[in-house]
Amino acid sequence: MPWPSDVAARAFPSILDIGGTYAVDDLSAAEFLIAELSSAKSELSEQEAEEYSLMLHTLLGKLKAAGRISGKELLAIKNKAESIPVVGPLLFSTANLTGTLASVGGVVHAGSKATKVDKLLDLTDATRKKLKQWAATRGKPGSVSAHRAFRGRIKLIRIGGHLFFEVPTTAKASIYRVSGKVVGDVVHLQAYNTAKALSATAHVDSAAYSQRGVGRVLTGNLAGPLLAFGPQLALDMHSSSSVDEFLKKSAYSQPTNGMAFVGGVLVTAFVGGPAIVVITASLLMGVAIQLVMSDSLTGWGTSLGDFVTGKG
Incomplete structure (x- = not known):
């Protein structure tokens, strides 16, 4: 009779190869991406973090459109995304999410037209x-x-x-x-x-894409200003009890939105090329400006608000 340890080794190999590709649902994938982007110990490269952020945007849009999870679950996953350090408020806040989703949607749709x-x-x-x-x-x-x-x-x-x-x-x-x-x-x-x-x-060419059909809705001349200023305008109006309070809140929120919008317009105007490239570059330019102006980096957005309201 062999020793018990020998029998155990035969029945249960000491090394199990469980590596491979596994299917995952959209909600679990979003949870994973949020955990990776939020972790201080994450070893993601800059390019990987950018890809994960765009992927998370796409997943949030799919979850909302599919309607397979409750409104409470959708709000919870959105709040988790917004709590991602530094980039969370810029990419996933209520004021910015609509415009960012439109840009990501434009990239996906333009890519599908290839x-x-x-x-x-x-x-x-x-x-x-x-x-x-x-x-x-x-x-x-x-x-x-x-x-x-x-x-x-x-x-x-x-x-x-x-x-x-x-x-x-x-x-x-x-x-x-x-x-x-x-x-x-x-x-x-x-x-x-x-x-x-x-x-x-x-x-598809960027200029032609923004002039017709779905591309015009997502990235056209009318969609740009509405998505850049509209959501924040609605939030400021809803949370204000007077016109003065609304104007003060807008003085702190909208100048940075305006700079991000202008940055995106400049990219579109001077960077000719495929729509997927130009839309992505415009989105990254807007996020970069939002990041630079944020309190977590420079505080210039607040300083600009102080100057507009006469506090600076």
Whole structure:
């Protein structure tokens, strides 16, 4: 008979491999992210903390929209998010949450509009298939030249000493960017690496995104000021018993909101590019300004309020 310890070792291995990927519900995921962002011992990098914050915003929006948890549970998780040191009040407070959720929603929605470049080409199915086949077999035995393959349908032109295909685009292509440029009536695809160019991802342009549809609602010229000033305005009005008290509260809350709004507008105006990049940069600029002006860092927001009300 073996020793009892030997039997135990056989039945219960000393090392169990339980690593892997596990499914988790949205509420538990939000609780985990809050714990990680709140922990003083957390070893999150700056990029990881930024990703966790954006992920938490998305989860809070999903929890609210799904309606699977009670209002009490939703308020509790929101309060926990708001209590995250430094960034909590800036990102998850009632006054800032609406605008931040709109920005995060814009990033998610704009990202979902991404498509492959070949989907933007105004070609018949037969010609599109032929272009892909040519790109895949280029330079191989039996392949034909571009001039022979696409004569009269797709132009082959030379730009800066390099050969490009000039391909007509669809009407919807005008809101996209290809190779860093907004698409016009035609798109130029490099002939030497056509397969890669056709399979590349095209993202919606920031200017075009904010002028139509969902993008206009989330990030348009009207939505920006409403989301920047509206929630705080409503809170100040609700908590004030007189016009003077309302004006004093606004003097402390709205100047920083105004600076964050202007910072976001400047980013949008001077940083052209895909909507997902510009919206994210604008959001981070606003949060950075809010952080710098906060009492936890410089106290400049309070100082500015003192100056506006004549206390400074």
